[in-house]
Amino acid sequence: MSNRQVLIGLVAQHNNDHPNHFFLARAYSQAIINAGGIPLIIPHQPPKQLASLLSQVRGVVLTGGVDVDPQRYGEEPHPGCGEISPLRDELDFAVADWALRHDLPLLAICRGIQVLNVALGGTLFQDIPAQVAGALKHRQQAPGWYGTHEVQLEPATLLSSICGGSLKVNSLHHQAIKRLGTGLRLAATASDGVIEAVESAEHRFAVGVQWHPELMEEHCPAARELFRKFVEAAAAD
Numbered sequence: 001m002s003n004r005q006v007l008i009g010l011v012a013q014h015n016n017d018h019p020n021h022f023f024l025a026r027a028y029s030q031a032i033i034n035a036g037g038i039p040l041i042i043p044h045q046p047p048k049q050l051a052s053l054l055s056q057v058r059g060v061v062l063t064g065g066v067d068v069d070p071q072r073y074g075e076e077p078h079p080g081c082g083e084i085s086p087l088r089d090e091l092d093f094a095v096a097d098w099a100l101r102h103d104l105p106l107l108a109i110c111r112g113i114q115v116l117n118v119a120l121g122g123t124l125f126q127d128i129p130a131q132v133a134g135a136l137k138h139r140q141q142a143p144g145w146y147g148t149h150e151v152q153l154e155p156a157t158l159l160s161s162i163c164g165g166s167l168k169v170n171s172l173h174h175q176a177i178k179r180l181g182t183g184l185r186l187a188a189t190a191s192d193g194v195i196e197a198v199e200s201a202e203h204r205f206a207v208g209v210q211w212h213p214e215l216m217e218e219h220c221p222a223a224r225e226l227f228r229k230f231v232e233a234a235a236a237d
C-alpha cells in the first residue's frame, strides 16, 4: 500500500477558553500531508465509537495542548500546574492506551510525550521553573519555527537513527517527564537534564518528543524526516 493511502489520526485539541470547540493547529495535518499521509482529526467521543474509528487508522499523533491532570499520576496540583481539560485527558489516554495495546504507530508531541509517559505509569514535573533547579528557558519567546535550545540524542535509538546525534529544537513547554514510564527509554535530553524525547523498545514505532517538529518543518530536515519515518512505519504494517 502506498503512503498516499495511509490514514493518520490526530487527536483534536480542547481547552477551557473554547469549551464547545474541538480544534487542531493546521501545522499538524500539514506535516502529515507533507509526509504522504492523510490526516483525520479525532474529537472526543464515547469508547465504542472511538475504538471503531481507531481500528480504521494506521497511526496516531498525540498533539500538544494543556497540562495533564496531575491526579493521573498520583499527585496533588502544584501551584505552577497550568490549565487542565478532563475531556481532553479522557480522549488522549483512551487513544494512547489503544495505540500501545494494538502496536499502532504513535507519534507523541509536547503534551503528547507527557500523556505517553503517564499512560505507562510515569510522572511529570508540573512546572519546570519551580521544580527543576538550573533549568533552561523551556517556554521560548521566539517564533515556533526557531530552535532555541539543543538536545543530545541517545545513541542506538530509533530517534537518533532518524534525526542524528544532536538537534536544535523549539521549546514551548513548562512541564516535562520526571520518572520514566514502564517500557520507555530515554531518547533525548537538554543540557539541563530535562528529558526531551522517549521511545518504546517494545513497539514498532512509539516515539515522544517534547518539542514541536510540525512547526519546524520548513527549516529543519530532521523534523520532516521524523514525520516521514512515522508515516512510513504506519504504512508498513
Ligand SMILES: [Mn+2]
Binding pocket: 138, 149, 170, 171, 172, 173, 190, 196, 210
Ligand atoms: Mn525544551
